[in-house]
Amino acid sequence: MSTRRDFIKQAAAVTVTALAGHSILSPASAEAKKKALGANDKIHIGVIGVNSRGKALASNFAKMPGCEVGFLCDCDSDALARCQESVRKVTGKTPKGEKDIRRFLENKDIDAVVIATPDHWHAPAAIMALRAGKHVYLEKPTSHNPAENQMLLRAEKKYATQVITVGNQRRSWPQVREAIEELHSGVIGKVHFAKSWYTNNRPSIGIGKVVPVPAHLDWDLWQGPAPRVAEFRDNYIHYNWHWFWRWGTGEALNNGTHFVDLLRWGLEVGYPTQVSSVGGRWRFQDDWEAYDSQLISFQFGDQAAGSWEGRSCNMVPVDGKSSGVTFYGESGAMSLSGGNEYKIFDIKGKLVKHVKSTVAFRDGDLQNPSEQLDGFHFQNWFNAIRFGEKLNSTLEEACKSTQLVQLGNIAARTGHSLQVNPQTGFIIGDPEAQQYWGRDYEPGWEPFI
Numbered sequence: 001m002s003t004r005r006d007f008i009k010q011a012a013a014v015t016v017t018a019l020a021g022h023s024i025l026s027p028a029s030a031e032a033k034k035k036a037l038g039a040n041d042k043i044h045i046g047v048i049g050v051n052s053r054g055k056a057l058a059s060n061f062a063k064m065p066g067c068e069v070g071f072l073c074d075c076d077s078d079a080l081a082r083c084q085e086s087v088r089k090v091t092g093k094t095p096k097g098e099k100d101i102r103r104f105l106e107n108k109d110i111d112a113v114v115i116a117t118p119d120h121w122h123a124p125a126a127i128m129a130l131r132a133g134k135h136v137y138l139e140k141p142t143s144h145n146p147a148e149n150q151m152l153l154r155a156e157k158k159y160a161t162q163v164i165t166v167g168n169q170r171r172s173w174p175q176v177r178e179a180i181e182e183l184h185s186g187v188i189g190k191v192h193f194a195k196s197w198y199t200n201n202r203p204s205i206g207i208g209k210v211v212p213v214p215a216h217l218d219w220d221l222w223q224g225p226a227p228r229v230a231e232f233r234d235n236y237i238h239y240n241w242h243w244f245w246r247w248g249t250g251e252a253l254n255n256g257t258h259f260v261d262l263l264r265w266g267l268e269v270g271y272p273t274q275v276s277s278v279g280g281r282w283r284f285q286d287d288w289e290a291y292d293s294q295l296i297s298f299q300f301g302d303q304a305a306g307s308w309e310g311r312s313c314n315m316v317p318v319d320g321k322s323s324g325v326t327f328y329g330e331s332g333a334m335s336l337s338g339g340n341e342y343k344i345f346d347i348k349g350k351l352v353k354h355v356k357s358t359v360a361f362r363d364g365d366l367q368n369p370s371e372q373l374d375g376f377h378f379q380n381w382f383n384a385i386r387f388g389e390k391l392n393s394t395l396e397e398a399c400k401s402t403q404l405v406q407l408g409n410i411a412a413r414t415g416h417s418l419q420v421n422p423q424t425g426f427i428i429g430d431p432e433a434q435q436y437w438g439r440d441y442e443p444g445w446e447p448f449i
């Protein structure tokens with residue numbers, strides 16, 4: 001466990017690099033983005049959804065200089081209490097807790113929110129937060145479905161004085177940035193193909209039993225914008241919601257989003273022209289609705305092609321790593337593991353360079369793999385809020401990466417390839433696939449901008 005002092009040292013170094021090396025928005029737009037916060041004002045942060053990832057984020061933000069994590073929101077009072085205690089251990093102060101996101105966002109003392117709820121809440125919560133005048137750090141995936149990406153981008157435009165970034169934190173990791181720079185400068189020649197992957201050994205989630213809603217959970221708030229289920233079952237929360245389409249988006253968006261984002265960044269491509277996918281839930285006969293084995297492939301016109309392989313129940317690594325992305329160029333290959341490091345191979349496969357992380361990374365820690373590295377991403381968001389610094393992870397780029405994988409799930413669910421307009425990301429024709437573009441909302445909970 002790192003200390004607040006380690007974080008402060010590192011974040012100070014990041015600030016200096018960021019100010020020296022990154023592009024800054026024009027003074028006019030920087031002014032607009034600055035809102036009421038001065039360069040030395042503390043950013044008052046509220047974290048929404050604090051069970052697992054949100055708890056890690058709250059503690060990590062609490063270690064950052066220039067901010068205070070004074071407010072937490074969760075509709076599970078047990079999760080809330082655990083996170084309050086974990087922040088208190090870092091700062092010595094217990095953040096205020098609130099269970100209802102609507103009341104939470106009315107709090108004028110909160111400048112910025114971190115959203116780490118289940119996926120069905122991502123876009124609706126981010127839109128509510130922007131409307132309430134908060135800066136937003138939104139966990140990946142940006143949304144539950146492609147229609148919500150469009151809503152988010154409209155909201156970002158409308159509430160332009162706030163800064164919204166997304167938790168695909170590898171965009172800020174120093175050796176990952178270095179790798180992509182090397183790639184773009186031609187270290188392995190022209191790149192035509194990249195593959196990405198994620199593997200794990202997840203157990204069965206079983207067949208859920210109908211049980212009373214736990215006393216510590218407000219199930220109505222948890223479901224929020226998602227249409228209500230008739231009964232509460234004991235295998236929905238926490239975490240297992242990922243595998244139910246009503247709330248989650250499967251392994252493809254749970255972990256694939258990170259690596260498809262790197263793939264798209266490395267290949268310098270936007271939306272694809274064609275997406276195909278095959279997969280199934282085969283390892284266990286249980287309530288899990290998404291896939292435990294899936295392959296998604298992307299065609300980017302005549303520029304390049306790429307793939308994502310997901311194996312939720314077989315952790316045998318690819319290229320020696322449980323997750324990652326490998327780029328294949330005309331004169332060699334570059335491989336990035338899920339961590340902050342990369343390798344370069346010549347065209348015969350001989351390792352010619354291994355750049356190791358200068359910062360600690362805990363492989364296999366799913367909630368907080370990058371405790372130290374998170375600081376780089378947080379600081380970039382702070383600098384964007386304070387000085388208008390360019391974001392490493394813009395909403396536009398994160399929505400594109402999210403949408404690529406969403407299209408992969410739609411291709412798998414319809415059982416056929418999708419033709420996609422590379423300018424807009426829209427599916428061409430295909431009424432069957434269009435059914436998955438958006439979702440039904442629980443009346444009264446529809447997101448609006």
Ligand SMILES: NC(=O)c1ccc[n+]([C@@H]2O[C@H](COP(=O)([O-])OP(=O)(O)OC[C@H]3O[C@@H](n4cnc5c(N)ncnc54)[C@H](O)[C@@H]3O)[C@@H](O)[C@H]2O)c1
Nearest residue numbers: 049051052053073074075076079116117139221222238239
């Ligand atoms: N960037 C990363 O490396 C990374 C790592 C892990 C998870 N994540 C993302 O973080 C998100 C959360 O994942 P998790 O594993 O922590 O899930 P989780 O189920 O453990 O926690 C989600 C929490 O959100 C709370 N919640 C639900 N509705 C809420 C509401 N209306 N208001 C306030 N709180 C609400 C739940 O009660 C729960 O405590 C996911 O979208 C996941 O994709 C990102």
